[in-house]
Amino acid sequence: MTDTSIDNHAYENEAQFGDYFALLKPRVMSLVVFTAFVGLLAAPVPVHPFIGFVSILFIAIGGGASGALNMWWDADIDAVMKRTRNRPIPAGRVSGDTALAIGVALAAFGVIFLGLASNWVAAGLLAFTIFFYVVIYSIWLKRWTPQNIVIGGAAGAFPPMIGWAVATGGIAPESILMFTLIFMWTPPHFWALALFMRSDYDDAGVPMLTVTHGRRATRNHILGYTILLAALAIGTGFTSVGGPVYLSVAVVLNALFLKGAVDIWRRDEDMSEADNFAAERKFFKLSLLYLFAHFGAILIEAGLSRFGLGGWA
Structure with missing residues (x-):
């Protein structure tokens, strides 16, 4: 379990915009956005450009929420690993409580507004993707089984299905x-x-x-x-x-x-x-x-x- 005692407030005033943006795992988000966009355009049903744009935006927000919640939970092991020790939470620039609040807020915002902008099948898939990445992969599989990345990899595979559902309303x-x-x-x-x-x-x-x-x-x-x-x-x-x-x-x-x-x-x-x-x-x-x-x-x-x-x- 993540250690939220990693000085939740001492360095909060040193956080920059880039630190909060880093919580969203922008490189991972770019893959989410791109594959969701491909899924949307590959669908046989045309989508109004504005609906398509805001839908991809809300999918990106949902992907960012997953990243923030993952960083909140994994703060303890991120602090140990060379590759991740400079992330905002283990580096002390953003508190775990703040990351959790940002993740939950963005998840709710992204899912609700995707449902309102497109349809609730796409919103349901986005909600399940966030749940799968945070709960099934991060909290359960990652620290329990060597098959963590095999099963947990499904979380990163859902975005084109979400994009397709935006256009068609189904799978x-x-x-x-x-x-x-x-x-x-x-x-x-x-x-x-x-x-x-x-x-x-x-x-x-x-x-x-x-x-x-x-x-x-x-x-x-x-x-x-x-x-x-x-x-x-x-x-x-x-x-x-x-x-x-x-x-x-x-x-x-x-x-x-x-x-x-x-x-x-x-x-x-x-x-x-x-x-x-x-x-x-x-x-x-x-x-x-x-x-x-x-x-x-x-x-x-x-x-x-x-x-x-x-x-x-």
Whole structure:
């Protein structure tokens, strides 16, 4: 459980706007916004530009609320890990109570106003996403099981479904497919990070796969998930959200991603330590491009389809 005794008020007057904004995890929020936007435009039902804009804004606010609540809960382990110790709460610039209040307020605001702006199916999905990320992943899974990022990764996979629901008022196989693409991408993405940041998770007592089963098992899992992901990603090219542009991107990127996973799988610990986990770092950076490029290609296909040029028709 988070330690809210991390000097809740002593440094509050030193907080800057950037500290409060950092609570919202803006880099994660950018992925939420982009994939939700793609889900909205890939849907077969057109949305008024103003409704689409405010809906994406409220989805972003909901994503930011999740980040603030996650930072509130994880303040104790964030203070231990090198990667996170300078976040606003462990650094003493924002109190845990303030982060909790901001997170709850933004969550309620985002969900209610998304429901009013679009529909309550989309709002319900946003509410469930926040609940899943904060309660199911952060509070329960993260500190309990090495499958934390596998199951918990669903939280980051919901935004395209929310965007689709904004447009259509429901869920469809296409939105589930976009969800699955992110869901399968998440484990190899985070396990690559865990390979070269394992000491952080060791120090914090987080049961990441690298900690509980070792680096060799983690490398095996990365390769296995990457193979399944490649099959899914390329197969998506032949569905209604795919097309020639998407398929071209998917084939190239998945070939590179598979090569990266094989490079990681072939390594031993002595090699990894000697070169500072260069292959793992390269794979992690590629994984960031991977997801944005796939959803960017879906967005292009959606744009082309508006003019009767997209897909395989």
